[in-house]
Amino acid sequence: MKAKTLLFAVVTVIIIMAACTKEKTGSEYNPPADHTISQDGFMHKAGLNDPLNNCATCHGADLSGGNVGVSCFECHGAKWQ
Numbered sequence: 001m002k003a004k005t006l007l008f009a010v011v012t013v014i015i016i017m018a019a020c021t022k023e024k025t026g027s028e029y030n031p032p033a034d035h036t037i038s039q040d041g042f043m044h045k046a047g048l049n050d051p052l053n054n055c056a057t058c059h060g061a062d063l064s065g066g067n068v069g070v071s072c073f074e075c076h077g078a079k080w081q
């Protein structure tokens with residue numbers, strides 16, 4: 001019985017880790033043409049180091065998604081909170 005519990009725990013951890021990956025492909029990640037700066041494999045627009053002034057127009061005043069529906073926190077997490 002312990003082996004089944006351990007196996008279940010290992011499989012659960014693997015599934016959670018796979019679901020938390022930053023990799024997005026195809027329609028999940030399709031940045032606009034003006035996003036020409038690559039950082040950690042994701043394209044950003046110039047001014048990315050000052051997101052509240054340069055990203056908020058599209059990603060929302062709080063960077064949680066705005067009119068594009070893409071939250072900066074998906075990749076940057078608590079770094080900006």
